[in-house]
Amino acid sequence: GAVVSQHPSWVICKSGTSVKIECRSLDFQATTMFWYRQFPKQSLMLMATSNEGSKATYEQGVEKDKFLINHASLTLSTLTVTSAHPEDSSFYICSATPGTQAWDTQYFGPGTRLTVL
Amino acid sequence: TQLLEQSPQFLSIQEGENLTVYCNSSSVFSSLQWYRQEPGEGPVLLVTVVTGGEVKKLKRLTFQFGDARKDSSLHITAAQPGDTGLYLCALGGTSYGKLTFGQGTILTVHP
Numbered sequence: 001g002a003v004v005s006q007h008p009s010w011v012i013c014k015s016g017t018s019v020k021i022e023c024r025s026l027d028f029q030a031t032t033m034f035w036y037r038q039f040p041k042q043s044l045m046l047m048a049t050s051n052e053g054s055k056a057t058y059e060q061g062v063e064k065d066k067f068l069i070n071h072a073s074l075t076l077s078t079l080t081v082t083s084a085h086p087e088d089s090s091f092y093i094c095s096a097t098p099g100t101q102a103w104d105t106q107y108f109g110p111g112t113r114l115t116v117l
Numbered sequence: 118t119q120l121l122e123q124s125p126q127f128l129s130i131q132e133g134e135n136l137t138v139y140c141n142s143s144s145v146f147s148s149l150q151w152y153r154q155e156p157g158e159g160p161v162l163l164v165t166v167v168t169g170g171e172v173k174k175l176k177r178l179t180f181q182f183g184d185a186r187k188d189s190s191l192h193i194t195a196a197q198p199g200d201t202g203l204y205l206c207a208l209g210g211t212s213y214g215k216l217t218f219g220q221g222t223i224l225t226v227h228p
Contacts (some may be wrong), residue, residue: 004159034215043123043205044160079193095158106216108152108159 002028004096006109021079021112022055030096038091041073050077084116121208123224131227138191138222139223145186148209155202196226
């Protein structure tokens with residue numbers, strides 16, 4: 001099956017620094033990638049939709065200047081948390097899909113645990 | 118905005134018991150997916166449905182989809198500790214495969 005990887009799997013940083021998380025589709029080209037945020041014992045909350053070569057579409061309430069998304073190729077999207085604060089600590093998950101239809105399968109990465117001290 | 122209600126939020130049961138998780142939408146959905154997620158990992162797709170009235174089985178898991186395409190259920194028979202995890206339903210229905218997730222059900226199966 002299709003595999004999506006994330007790097008790093010966990011990161012600890014100081015408040016005020018920036019952190020970059022990578023999401024890669026390993027064996028398929030991802031037309032679209034999605035970034036989610038998940039707090040403990042809660043569901044996934046979509047942050048933004050990323051299409052290769054174009055600007056990401058952010059969900060309401062998500063600061064685009066704080067969560068920078070770059071989708072430079074069909075196999076790589078990055079999420080940069082700028083000027084991180086403790087409240088940004090969360091589990092960040094990406095997913096990728098090779099299609100554009102509503103029922104196309106999304107393949108999820110294993111997630112990145114961010115802890116901001 | 119299409120709303121998705123998932124219940125119950127928490128289930129704590131003994132090994133061998135049966136359980137059902139429900140997912141209801143405020144409007145008709147074009148596709149619905151069920152996922153299972155273990156702590157510290159990404160969600161894993163269990164099943165996708167696009168046809169109203171459909172029943173799918175995956176070993177001890179039975180997925181039912183309402184004729185009106187507004188509700189779905191996940192039934193687990195003879196639950197085992199390995200079934201413990203977060204179960205999520207998710208709606209498709211928009212372009213580019215965007216999903217809307219339910220609140221999730223945290224299932225704990227005690228040996």
